[in-house]
Amino acid sequence: MSVFSHDHEQVVFCHDRPTGLRAIVAIYSTALGPALGGTRFYPYASEEEALVDVLNLSRSMAYKNALAGLDHGGGKAVIWGDPARDKSEPLLRAYGRFVQSLGGRYVTACDVGTYVQDMDVVARECDFVTGRSPENGGAGDSSILTAWGVFQGMRACAEHRWGSATLRDRRVGIAGVGKVGRHLLEHLLEDGASVVVTDVSAPARAAVRVTHPQVDQVDDVDALVRSDLDVYAPCALGGALSDEVVRLLRASVVCGAANNQLAHPGVEKLLEDRGILYAPDYVVNSGGVIQVADEIRGYVPERARAKATRIFDTTRQIFALAAEEGVPPAVAADRIAERRMAEVGRLRGILLP
Numbered sequence: 001m002s003v004f005s006h007d008h009e010q011v012v013f014c015h016d017r018p019t020g021l022r023a024i025v026a027i028y029s030t031a032l033g034p035a036l037g038g039t040r041f042y043p044y045a046s047e048e049e050a051l052v053d054v055l056n057l058s059r060s061m062a063y064k065n066a067l068a069g070l071d072h073g074g075g076k077a078v079i080w081g082d083p084a085r086d087k088s089e090p091l092l093r094a095y096g097r098f099v100q101s102l103g104g105r106y107v108t109a110c111d112v113g114t115y116v117q118d119m120d121v122v123a124r125e126c127d128f129v130t131g132r133s134p135e136n137g138g139a140g141d142s143s144i145l146t147a148w149g150v151f152q153g154m155r156a157c158a159e160h161r162w163g164s165a166t167l168r169d170r171r172v173g174i175a176g177v178g179k180v181g182r183h184l185l186e187h188l189l190e191d192g193a194s195v196v197v198t199d200v201s202a203p204a205r206a207a208v209r210v211t212h213p214q215v216d217q218v219d220d221v222d223a224l225v226r227s228d229l230d231v232y233a234p235c236a237l238g239g240a241l242s243d244e245v246v247r248l249l250r251a252s253v254v255c256g257a258a259n260n261q262l263a264h265p266g267v268e269k270l271l272e273d274r275g276i277l278y279a280p281d282y283v284v285n286s287g288g289v290i291q292v293a294d295e296i297r298g299y300v301p302e303r304a305r306a307k308a309t310r311i312f313d314t315t316r317q318i319f320a321l322a323a324e325e326g327v328p329p330a331v332a333a334d335r336i337a338e339r340r341m342a343e344v345g346r347l348r349g350i351l352l353p
């Protein structure tokens with residue numbers, strides 16, 4: 001596999017044998033500013049798998065950051081290893097020194113396998129870290145704002161589909177009641193929706209049973225997808241929208257927090273053909289990156305929340321462009337992001353003496 005067959009600006013391999021650190025930082029674009037994206041700590045089967053993941057993830061971040069209206073390009077990092085076994089203070093600090101060596105071209109944050117406490121450690125060696133704990137000047141858990149943003153996206157879907165920006169009396173199915181799913185559940189109940197959930201984790205389901213006994217539960221995602229829903233909200237892992245799921249789905253709207261929901265390119269067309277309105281994942285789940293970007297400037301919760309609230313307008317704008325250009329919303333979202341990267345990125349060509 002050749003990195004040069006992709007459009008990335010820079011890909012850096014970082015190796016520190018004594019700590020066992022093997023990391024790859026990929027910067028897709030800095031057209032809008034320093035590349036921003038989290039560090040995924042994951043036991044990949046091979047170096048190639050890690051590389052493919054970081055190339056895909058960093059590209060997605062460029063689009064997500066562009067559509068969230070941030071002055072950040074797209075980047076991402078992966079640490080190849082088992083976080084439960086390999087994560088240590090020296091490894092994270094070694095990683096921080098490599099990120100520092102990029103001089104701010106890349107700003108890191110949390111992702112799968114890394115947590116706010118880890119970013120606190122990385123920050124002891126590195127100035128270009130966000131997503132830290134409140135005790136260390138950070139904004140803390142980003143899932144609250146992510147859920148708020150997904151809810152705003154879902155309101156825009158409701159308006160487009162049913163003429164009114166509310167989920168009142170709609171049946172919403174949430175797959176995955178982890179950090180984001182649980183907060184989303186609260187917003188939906190407050191808005192008057194009826195909610196059904198599922199999760200592979202028994203403790204996650206038990207927690208919902210205790211806090212929200214009125215919420216229905218089903219055994220698995222398959223049962224959820226087959227049930228009588230208005231909205232399906234994937235909030236677990238990527239690849240939730242396979243050909244099979246799209247074929248079985250009874251909901252007419254899909255809007256959830258999970259990253260990379262489309263199992264393969266072309267699923268957006270299948271959704272369109274079945275008349276299912278799909279809110280592109282990277283648009284509606286950008287509340288988290290909005291929060292960590294805000295933290296870089298000194299976190300102001302009201303400012304970050306106001307920005308995440310605008311996900312409602314962005315989602316609307318995408319549906320409008322999709323209708324105008326006769327393309328699925330996922331394609332319309334990409335077009336808006338590419339336009340912003342080109343038009344705003346071009347301004348760097350105006351010399352500031």
Ligand SMILES: NC(=O)c1ccc[n+]([C@@H]2O[C@H](COP(=O)([O-])OP(=O)(O)OC[C@H]3O[C@@H](n4cnc5c(N)ncnc54)[C@H](O)[C@@H]3O)[C@@H](O)[C@H]2O)c1
Binds near residue numbers: 178179257289
């Ligand atoms: N946390 C954020 O700020 C944020 C931001 C953007 C995107 N996301 C994405 O949103 C999704 C959820 O994030 P989170 O922070 O809530 O993660 P989480 O790990 O707290 O929650 C995920 C939940 O999904 C459940 N799950 C996993 N596989 C499942 C399956 N096959 N069927 C049913 N349930 C399953 C898990 O048991 C867990 O309870 C992820 O895809 C994440 O990448 C999160």
